[in-house]
Amino acid sequence: MAERVGFEPTVRFKTDNALAGRPIRPLWHLSWEDFECTSGLRATTLSPCADVVNPLRTPCFSMIWVRMEQSKVSSSAPSEVPQTRENLHMKKFWKLAAVAATASLLVAACGGSDSSSDTTSAPAEATDVKVAVVYLGTAEDKGWTYQHEQGILQLEKDLGVEVKRIENIADNADSEKTFEQLASEGYDVIFATSFGYGSPMANVAVKYPDVCFQWATGAKFLLTKAGGGAFADFPDLPANLGTYFGAAEEARYLSGMAAGKATKNNKLGYVAAFPIPEVIRGINAFTLGAQSVNPDATVQVTWTKTWFDPTIEKEASESLLDAGVDVLAQHQDTTAAGVAAEAKGAKWVGYNSDVKEAAPAAWLTAPTWNWGPYYSKTSKAVADGTCPTDEYYGSMADGMVTLASFGESVDADTQASITAKGEEIIAGTFAPFTGPISDQDGKEVLAAGEKADLGSLLSMSYFVKGVIGSAKG
């Protein structure tokens, strides 16, 4: 969270459907990497950018290609120990980590030349693991993809590898050829950061058993016949496909506490994307958190039916504010809700990343993601010869889910009680979905003291009492 790179303004052109909502970065806008790479600092021996000759061609021009140039770094750390694969890997890892740590300010943001020459000229020993990541949007959304990008940057720093980013890939059957090409070009591990990539990726995984495929927000059930997929049953699924996601509901609950304290009229609003379990779970956790400090709090939900559309998100936020809510929460990829709340003097709970500066007065806090450790761990495992194929479900305890910093309007008492609750969650003594919980109609879904199991969390399709709106969209 601490390391934020500067690319604040994003210009968005709304033209046709194919381009709708895609941010286009203005050419005149440079980020700090650009200065880093064109400054004299890069001529130091530690810097992998020393021989970048044409600044226009350095991908530093866009933050997307922020990377360490793997071949240069590894050649500055020659190996003397006999080169068994593991030995080599560990040694290189620590050396690279050390190099990266001491020189991070200088090197972390430097770009390489174009990748076609990288792949051919890199010495064999540097190609430990070839990592690719497929994004639904671009890292400039300041939300979902941005947060994954932070994780990928950390992976690059941790392992000293260069990750291939593929952006703006629609998550439907059409993405299959993207995965196919990545696999055929010899990438060892491919991270896919959207729900809809599952089936196309599984189809390719069958054909490339040596490549490790990782599906964010996925569920293997969906690939089986019973779940509407193409594979007969679980044992028939490709053995080189893993999924990863996390218990955002834990941080949602905590952010709900902040909202419950902040509201003056007990009316909270929630700008939500789609009526699917992930979102419904978040709304419920937020509501339960708010009610834990303010039993009269209600949460009014508006569906936008989009993950990423600042215009629609803004309109939905304004309609909620007009309806009288004084705290907005969101399950969206942009900061539009925060901007709307700030304009009306309301409070705001964000999502995905710590973007207090988008609406400093409105900011309370936000549930955020920290993908870096999983990316590093998984890529390292693949380099060591194993592909993690669990359905990984991270949490606050392992750090995949975190709570962002608090805004100024959150008083010390509230901060302390939220922090204390967060520690209980991390220690495993408290779970957000602990009975008694009843649904919107007052029907009891969890008896007192009972904890919801993972299966029921992952398929949650009801709203808890206090939510205003329909869980069917």
Place this chain on the structure above:
Amino acid sequence: MRSPIRIVFEQRNETPKYLSTLVPLISVIAALVAGALFLLATGYSPIDTYTNMLSDGFASSRGITDTLGLSTVLICTGISAAFAFQMNLYNIGGEGQLYLGMIGGAWAGLALGDRLPSFVMIPTVLLLGALAGALWILIPAYVRSRLGTSEIVTTLLLTYVAASLVDHFVYTPGSFFVTKNSAFPQGRLVPDSASLTAFGNTSLYPTFFLVVLVTLTLFWLVKRTEYGYRIQVIADSPRAAHYAGINANRTTLSVMLISGALSGLGGAVLIVGPFGRLDPGITMLGYGYAGIVIAALARNNFSAVIVSGILFAGLRSGGDKLQISTDTPIHIGVMLQGAILLFALGGEAFRRYRIHAVRTERTAQ
């Protein structure tokens, strides 16, 4: 006195044959040149980019099958737009009719289940998809033929309704198109008998040849039949058609319905081909809108739709892969497609008008 140069557009009575070929060709080249300037300005090598794009789109065997596979649906939406253009009708809503084709095709596949053999299932799915597409254009077609309401507006707006319909069917728990008892927004796969994926490990399906056949049939229909002649007469002069006793209303209705059915067929092609299910992700691809560009490039010539469809598919699939083979952002491919449309439409002026530069004597002030 100075004599400023003035550009004069003089309408042509007849477009010379060579211009019909030359103008689209030069449009594409001009678009590539404009794209090259953009690439240079952003620090990428145009030669590398275009070489990679070409080789990713057309040169490898996978490149070719990917391109032809993608062109299947693009040719469908292309002939859909081009067929309506024949009568100066602008079906801008091919995108929406494509969604409906997907809904119709998926419905047919799921409703019939695994009971029927492939040779019955696949034509049924395709036919239902086409029917659903035709149904979606029925209202715009009717009000256009009866009341003269602009089909541009009605077909375009219905596209947004169609997109909401797709979302509704997939995101509603318990909907017919998703798995029972699953709260996940994932459409059910149609049964194997309604799927062509069994035809080998490629993205090129036999539907490609079917679509080419349909295109050639339409070509014949427009050029060689009385129906086609009626279309031409109405397009050239509605009044002359009226005096000749041609029922323009009925012809308008039928042309638009066929146009809608063709886009619908494109949606159904995706069901028996790569998608296999109703997938809300279709709304991110813009295949229907691409059809308008393809038709604009191939103006008045059906066989050219096949060529421009394949060219466009290659640009697109090569553009998608550019990100992997080089570090060029995907926006480049999208931008090139936009540039081609712009230049193709701009090129129309040269086809329709004779353009002179004349010196005019300025009158004394």
